[in-house]
Amino acid sequence: MPWRDGGKFGPGLQFTTEGRVPAPGEEDPRGRFRVVSPGYFRALGVPIIAGRDFTDSDNQSAEKVVIVSQSLAQRMFPNSDAVNHHLTWTDPLIKFGGISPASRRIIGVVADVDDENVTPGPSTTVYQSFSQEALWAGNLFVHTHSDPYALITPITRIIREMSVDQPVERAATLEDIRTEVLSPERLNTLVFGGLAVVALAIAVVGVAGVLAFSVSGRTREFGIRLAIGSQPWHLLAGVVGQGTLIAALGVAVGTAGGYALAVLASSYIQGMQMPGALPLASAAAVLLAAALVASVVPAARAARVDVMQALRSD
Numbered sequence: 236m237p238w239r240d241g242g243k244f245g246p247g248l249q250f251t252t253e254g255r256v257p258a259p260g261e262e263d264p265r266g267r268f269r270v271v272s273p274g275y276f277r278a279l280g281v282p283i284i285a286g287r288d289f290t291d292s293d294n295q296s297a298e299k300v301v302i303v304s305q306s307l308a309q310r311m312f313p314n315s316d317a318v319n320h321h322l323t324w325t326d327p328l329i330k331f332g333g334i335s336p337a338s339r340r341i342i343g344v345v346a347d348v349d350d351e352n353v354t355p356g357p358s359t360t361v362y363q364s365f366s367q368e369a370l371w372a373g374n375l376f377v378h379t380h381s382d383p384y385a386l387i388t389p390i391t392r393i394i395r396e397m398s399v400d401q402p403v404e405r406a407a408t409l410e411d412i413r414t415e416v417l418s419p420e421r422l423n424t425l426v427f428g429g430l431a432v433v434a435l436a437i438a439v440v441g442v443a444g445v446l447a448f449s450v451s452g453r454t455r456e457f458g459i460r461l462a463i464g465s466q467p468w469h470l471l472a473g474v475v476g477q478g479t480l481i482a483a484l485g486v487a488v489g490t491a492g493g494y495a496l497a498v499l500a501s502s503y504i505q506g507m508q509m510p511g512a513l514p515l516a517s518a519a520a521v522l523l524a525a526a527l528v529a530s531v532v533p534a535a536r537a538a539r540v541d542v543m544q545a546l547r548s549d
Contacts, residue, residue, distance in 0.1 A: 236374050237279075237350035237409060238416045248326035250361065252311045253338075263325050266307060267351075267358065268334075270373075272365040276345055278378040286318040286343030293342075294366040299335065302343040304360040317341050322361065334368060353416055383408050435525060438485070443529035446478050450533040467538035478530030479523065486519045 247265035257263065273289045276282075284305055293300055301322055308317035321338045329336060345362070349355035365373070375394075379386060387406045394401050407415075460470065494509075501507040 236412065237348075238353055239412050240351075247359070248324055248328060248334075250322055250324050250326070252323075253321040255311065264310070264359065265326075266303075267360040268363070269350075269360055270363045270365050270368050270370050275362075275376065278376045279348070280378075281348055282346050284344045284346060285316060286341070288343060289362075289364045289366075291366070293364040297367075299337055299339040299367055300342045300364060301339045302345055302362040303341055304347050304358050304362075305344055306347050306357040307359045307361065308341075308344045310359065317344050339363075353413060435521070438482075438522060439525045439529045442478055442481055442526045443532065445481065446474060446530055446533040447536075449477070450474060450536055471534045471538040474534035475527065475530045478526050478533075482523050482526030485526075486522050490515065490519070 247267045249263040250266050251257075251263050271289070273291060273293075276288060283302075285308075286302070289300070289302065303311075303317060303322070311317065312320060318341055320341050322341055323338045324334060324336060347355070347358040348360065349358045375390070377383070377386060377390065384406075391403045391406075394403055461467070497507070497509055501509070
């Protein structure tokens with residue numbers, strides 16, 4: 236089942252292809268082992284790039300055939316068409332799964348389908364005919380333009396008419412499965428997004444508080460500057476510039492500290508990735524914009540200071 240069963244089958248099984256000569260010490264590549272019946276690709280909207288789909292004639296008494304993903308075809312047959320070449324499973328685990336080690340003819344190439352990761356990537360997959368490599372359980376895919384949940388009862392009835400003891404469970408649309416799989420990531424996004432909003436609010440309040448305190452302590456200075464002819468917008472620009480400078484220094488120090496912390500954490504946490512330039516630039520722009528907005532109120536207060544009152548202040 237796409238996404239729901241992601242990662243349950245390990246890194247795949249080793250295989251080789253017709254004409255492949257491995258380098259000394261090179262292991263055979265691995266491919267995802269999938270068993271599907273005729274119409275599977277049509278039901279999921281996966282295009283067949285070359286060759287043909289499985290048919291009912293691809294059974295136990297017929298020649299063993301497979302369909303491969305586009306990434307596998309391009310990797311193993313970069314200078315020729317993969318169709319009609321042969322593929323053989325070489326993984327020692329196949330003897331425990333009852334999989335035949337016989338050579339299989341490639342009859343088709345389909346577009347990559349990353350059925351393990353919601354964020355798709357290149358997929359090296361080998362599809363077997365269900366009639367030739369029947370498993371002990373499976374999933375039924377139904378393509379419909381009507382309400383899919385309205386079909387659960389009639390489809391279950393049809394299956395029970397064929398086999399009264401056949402269990403039917405976990406009926407769901409692929410969209411619902413996708414939502415289910417993404418739930419932990421969405422929760423993490425919500426939690427860390429909330430923490431980021433709190434951190435941003437603290438930063439904005441901090442910048443505004445520092446600038447407000449600075450403006451209140453320079454009231455006499457502002458009065459004198461206005462008295463000798465300084466324009467209010469000069470004061471406004473000065474206070475805003477001071478806030479922007481504080482924010483820029485904070486962003487620079489925070490970026491350096493965050494990078495050092497990420498490098499340290501990556502040595503303990505496997506698979507941790509450093510953020511790219513775009514997220515860092517976006518975060519810096521948000522903080523600078525927030526600091527600019529937070530500087531407006533103190534800056535406006537400095538520009539509106541009363542000259543006589545400011546000169547009399549201590």
